[in-house]
Amino acid sequence: xxxxxxxxxxxxxxxQDLKDGRVADVGVFKQHAYLGAFxxxxxxxxxxxxxxxxxxxxxxxxxxxxTSNDSYVGEGVQTIHIDTPAYEGDVLAxxxxxxxxDQDPDVHANxxxxxxxxxxPKRHRYLVEHAxxxxxxxxxxxxxxVFMWDAGDxxxxxxxxxxxxxxxxxxxxxxxxxxxxIAEYDLAEEFPQILQExxxxxxVFHHDMVVKEIDGRQIMxxxxxxxxxxxxxxxxxxDISYIGDSDFAFPDPEAAESGLTVDPEGNGHQSEISLDNQxxxxxxxxxxxxxxxxxxxxxxxxxxxxxxxxxxxxxGGSI
Numbered sequence: 001x002x003x004x005x006x007x008x009x010x011x012x013x014x015x016q017d018l019k020d021g022r023v024a025d026v027g028v029f030k031q032h033a034y035l036g037a038f039x040x041x042x043x044x045x046x047x048x049x050x051x052x053x054x055x056x057x058x059x060x061x062x063x064x065x066x067t068s069n070d071s072y073v074g075e076g077v078q079t080i081h082i083d084t085p086a087y088e089g090d091v092l093a094x095x096x097x098x099x100x101x102d103q104d105p106d107v108h109a110n111x112x113x114x115x116x117x118x119x120x121p122k123r124h125r126y127l128v129e130h131a132x133x134x135x136x137x138x139x140x141x142x143x144x145x146v147f148m149w150d151a152g153d154x155x156x157x158x159x160x161x162x163x164x165x166x167x168x169x170x171x172x173x174x175x176x177x178x179x180x181x182i183a184e185y186d187l188a189e190e191f192p193q194i195l196q197e198x199x200x201x202x203x204v205f206h207h208d209m210v211v212k213e214i215d216g217r218q219i220m221x222x223x224x225x226x227x228x229x230x231x232x233x234x235x236x237x238x239d240i241s242y243i244g245d246s247d248f249a250f251p252d253p254e255a256a257e258s259g260l261t262v263d264p265e266g267n268g269h270q271s272e273i274s275l276d277n278q279x280x281x282x283x284x285x286x287x288x289x290x291x292x293x294x295x296x297x298x299x300x301x302x303x304x305x306x307x308x309x310x311x312x313x314x315x316g317g318s319i
Contacts, residue, residue: 046072
């Protein structure tokens with residue numbers, strides 16, 4: 001790790017119990033930073049910290065926006081200005097993930113997204129809570145992230161659905177007080193060309209995304225884990241089309257530098273398009289230098305995900 005050409009000019013402690021990993025995401029809008037409060041150390045204090053960064057050498061926390069009980073904010077913090085015939089104002093979106101059972105065995109939480117009017121960042125106003133893919137029992141699917149975009153007379157949000165294969169959920173939020181689910185997609189089924197066969201990339205799901213208007217089209221860049229980074233046209237969110245996707249090199253080039261010939265890890269975690277729209281910067285979340293293969297007594301075989309915070313299985317080793 002290094003900090004070449006980077007100088008720390010200001011910082012401030014948040015006003016809750018500090019612990020590594022407390023802040024899970026950050027978005028900046030109109031001289032304010034919005035920081036997501038993760039489930040550590042106490043899940044019941046999830047939400048978003050609002051920090052005035054007009055003077056970046058002297059940031060000041062000015063507000064804290066709570067989630068509902070038993071839920072917390074992960075990687076879905078974003079604020080935009082919405083201006084449609086139905087609504088105008090600065091709107092904060094935050095995702096709702098459900099507290100770990102080991103912290104509270106009596107968790108009764110809902111997922112979905114929460115939208116908050118932060119036109120005055122010091123005095124927030126909830127517009128809707130737990131909007132998303134609602135099931136027959138009235139519960140809303142847990143989501144890992146959310147991203148909004150204003151498309152003129154319409155505004156939309158895309159959600160990472162943690163609970164279904166149709167995990168790209170798009171909602172019309174032209175009136176953010178009354179979001180409407182308008183489309184759900186399983187990109188592996190919709191666009192099978194994004195898959196890579198025979199190189200161990202068998203964990204395919206939606207993890208995160210951004211949307212940007214480019215040449216008059218609304219383009220979504222989706223981080224689809226082992227399927228890589230996928231660009232799709234969502235100008236009409238109910239009729240999306242494929243633009244392109246990335247592949248992971250075989251054998252894994254990073255491991256090859258250490259003399260290992262192994263399958264690529266995959267794990268397309270998050271990406272951003274450059275300001276000039278020429279480059280996509282992707283971040284792969286690699287957990288281990290190589291994969292563990294599990295076998296069953298009847299000759300079956302599958303990729304095993306090694307746990308975090310435990311000793312890894314060494315190359316050639318077994319458990």
